[in-house]
Amino acid sequence: MKFSLYQRLSLSLLLVFIIIISVFYLWSVQLEKQARYESEQSLHLSLAANLARDNPLLQQGVYDHKALKNLFHTLMVLGPAFEFYFLDPTGNILTHSLPTSLIKRNKVNVSPLIRLTQNQADLPVYGDDPQHQTRQKIFSAAPVFNGATLQGYLYVIVAGERYETAFEKQNTNRQVKLSMVIFIGAMLFLFIVMLGLFAYFTRPLRLLNREITALKSAGFDTSKVKLTHWKPQSHNEVHMLGEVFEAMAKQIHEQLLQLKQNDSQRRELLADISHDLRTPLASLQGYIETISLNANSITAEQQQKYIDVTLKNARQLKQLIDQIFELAHIEGGQVTLNLESFNLAELLYDVVAKFTLKAQEKNISIIITPQCSTLLIHSDIAKLERVVSNLIENAIRHTSNAGQIAINIEEQEKHCFVKVRDNGTGIKTEELSYIFDTRYRASNAIQSDEKHTGLGLAITKKILELLKSEIHVTSELGKGTEFSFDVKVAS
Numbered sequence: 357m358k359f360s361l362y363q364r365l366s367l368s369l370l371l372v373f374i375i376i377i378s379v380f381y382l383w384s385v386q387l388e389k390q391a392r393y394e395s396e397q398s399l400h401l402s403l404a405a406n407l408a409r410d411n412p413l414l415q416q417g418v419y420d421h422k423a424l425k426n427l428f429h430t431l432m433v434l435g436p437a438f439e440f441y442f443l444d445p446t447g448n449i450l451t452h453s454l455p456t457s458l459i460k461r462n463k464v465n466v467s468p469l470i471r472l473t474q475n476q477a478d479l480p481v482y483g484d485d486p487q488h489q490t491r492q493k494i495f496s497a498a499p500v501f502n503g504a505t506l507q508g509y510l511y512v513i514v515a516g517e518r519y520e521t522a523f524e525k526q527n528t529n530r531q532v533k534l535s536m537v538i539f540i541g542a543m544l545f546l547f548i549v550m551l552g553l554f555a556y557f558t559r560p561l562r563l564l565n566r567e568i569t570a571l572k573s574a575g576f577d578t579s580k581v582k583l584t585h586w587k588p589q590s591h592n593e594v595h596m597l598g599e600v601f602e603a604m605a606k607q608i609h610e611q612l613l614q615l616k617q618n619d620s621q622r623r624e625l626l627a628d629i630s631h632d633l634r635t636p637l638a639s640l641q642g643y644i645e646t647i648s649l650n651a652n653s654i655t656a657e658q659q660q661k662y663i664d665v666t667l668k669n670a671r672q673l674k675q676l677i678d679q680i681f682e683l684a685h686i687e688g689g690q691v692t693l694n695l696e697s698f699n700l701a702e703l704l705y706d707v708v709a710k711f712t713l714k715a716q717e718k719n720i721s722i723i724i725t726p727q728c729s730t731l732l733i734h735s736d737i738a739k740l741e742r743v744v745s746n747l748i749e750n751a752i753r754h755t756s757n758a759g760q761i762a763i764n765i766e767e768q769e770k771h772c773f774v775k776v777r778d779n780g781t782g783i784k785t786e787e788l789s790y791i792f793d794t795r796y797r798a799s800n801a802i803q804s805d806e807k808h809t810g811l812g813l814a815i816t817k818k819i820l821e822l823l824k825s826e827i828h829v830t831s832e833l834g835k836g837t838e839f840s841f842d843v844k845v846a847s
C-alpha cells in the first residue's frame with residue numbers, strides 16, 4: 357500500500373498518540389490503586405492490634421485453634437472485606453477465616469509484617485496473599501505475646517478478595533466507560549486537529565509535487581503550465597525548494613528555446629552557405645568545361661581570361677570555406693588562446709601593410725595614431741590580427757575613393773582601446789544591431805564582383821568574446837563608421 361507524506365505523518369501521529377494515551381491511562385490507574393491502598397492500609401493500620409488487644413483469647417496469647425476459627429468466622433461476617441490469619445512467629449499459617457481449599461500457600465513472609473508493626477516503612481506495604489502463589493496485598497498485622505514469648509501474628513488482609521471483586525464490579529464499568537469515552541473523544545479531537553495542521557503544512561509540498569508532475573507531462577514547457585510564485589527569501593524550506601524549482605523550470609525552458617533557435621539558425625545557415633558555395637562552384641565548373649570542350653577553338657588570350665575567372669572563383673570558394681570553418685571552430689569551443697605580450701602598434705602596421713595595395717587602388721589613406729607607440733599588450737597575436745584585418749577590409753570596401761581610415765590607440769590604465777574609423781558610407785541606425793549576426797549584410801553592402809557573405813563581423817565578435825573583450829560600433833549614414841574594442845595592457 358502506498359501512502360502519501362501527509363497520510364504517513366497522520367498515521368505516525370495517531371500511533372504516537374495511542375501509545376501516549378495508553379501509557380497515561382495505565383499509569384493513572386496504577387496511581388489511583390496505590391493511593392486507594394495507602395488510605396485503606398493507613399485506615400486499618402491498628403485493626404489487627406485492636407483485635408488482639410480486645411480479644412481475651414489473643415490477649416492472653418493462648419493459641420486455641422477452634423476458638424480462633426470461630427472468632428475469625430464471626431469477624432468475617434462483620435467485615436467481609438477482611439481475611440484473617442493467625443501465623444506462628446516464622447510465618448506458618450496456623451488458622452484462617454477462609455475455606456481451606458482457597459489457601460494456596462502455607463507460609464507468609466514475616467519481614468513486611470515486622471516492618472509495618474515497627475512503623476519502618478512507607479505505606480502501602482504489601483504482604484504475601486495466602487490465596488495466591490505470588491500475589492501480594494495490603495494488610496494489618498499485630499504480634500501476639502504469651503507473657504514475654506512471641507506466640508505469633510494476627511495477620512489481616514485488608515483489601516481481600518471480596519473487597520476487590522465488589523470494588524471492581526462497582527468501579528470497572530463506570531470508570532472504564534468514562535475513561536474510554538474521554539480517551540476516544542480526546543483522540544478524535546486531537547486527530548482532527550492534527551489532520552488539519554498536517555494538511556495546512558503539507559499543502560505547499562503537494563502543490564509543488566503537482567506542478568512538477570504537470571511540468572513533466574507538458575515536456576518542461578513553462579508556457580503550458582501555470583507555475584506558482586513562491587515567496588522569495590523565505591525561511592520555509594518548501595518555499596525555498598519551490599523558488600529553486602521555479603528558477604530551474606525557467607532555465608530549462610529558456611535552454612530548450614535556445615536550443616530550438618540555435619537549431620533553426622544552423623539549418624538556415626547551412627542552406628544559405630550551400631547556396632553561396634554552389635554559385636562560385638557552378639561558375640568554376642562552367643569555365644573549366646568551356647576550356648575543356650573548346651580547347652582547340654579558343655584563342656590563348658580567351659583561355660587565359662577563362663582561367664583567371666576560374667581562379668577568382670576558386671579563391672572565393674576557399675575564402676568562404678575558411679570562414680565557415682573558422683566560425684564553426686570558434687563556436688565549437690575548440691579554440692586555444694596563445695596569450696603573449698607584444699607591441700600593439702607593430703601589429704597594426706603589419707596588418708595595414710597587407711591592405712596597402714587595395715587602399716592605394718582606391719586612393720584611401722590609412723593613418724595610425726599615435727604614430728609611434730611602445731605600448732605592450734597581453735593578447736593572442738594571430739586572433740587580434742584577424743579582428744583588425746576584418747575591420748580594415750570592411751572599412752576599405754565601404755569607403756569611397758580618396759577616403760580616409762584612421763586607426764587610433766587609446767591607453768587607459770590597464771586597458772587600451774583600439775578604434776577603426778572610416779569616412780565611408782556609414783550604416784543605418786536600425787541596422788546597427790544586426791551587423792554582428794551571422795550572414796547579415798546591411799543595405800549599404802556594395803555589390804562588387806567579389807562575393808561577401810556577412811561572416812566577417814560575426815567571426816570578429818566571437819574572437820573578441822574569447823579574448824574577454826566587447827566590440828562597439830557607432831555610425832552615421834553618409835559620414836562614416838567607427839568600430840572600437842579594448843585589449844589588456846601587459847603588466
Ligand SMILES: Nc1ncnc2c1ncn2[C@@H]1O[C@H](COP(=O)(O)OP(=O)(O)OP(=O)(O)O)[C@@H](O)[C@H]1O
Nearest residue numbers: 750751754791797798801808809810811812813837
Ligand atoms: N566599415 C563599414 N562601413 C559600412 N558598413 C559596414 C562596415 N563594416 C561592416 N559594414 C556592414 O556590415 C555588414 C556585415 O559585415 P561583415 O563583415 O559581417 O560582412 P561582409 O563584409 O559583408 O562579408 P564578409 O566579411 O563575410 O566578407 C556588411 O555587409 C556591411 O553592410
Ligand SMILES: [Mg+2]
Nearest residue numbers: 746750812813
Ligand atoms: Mg567583412
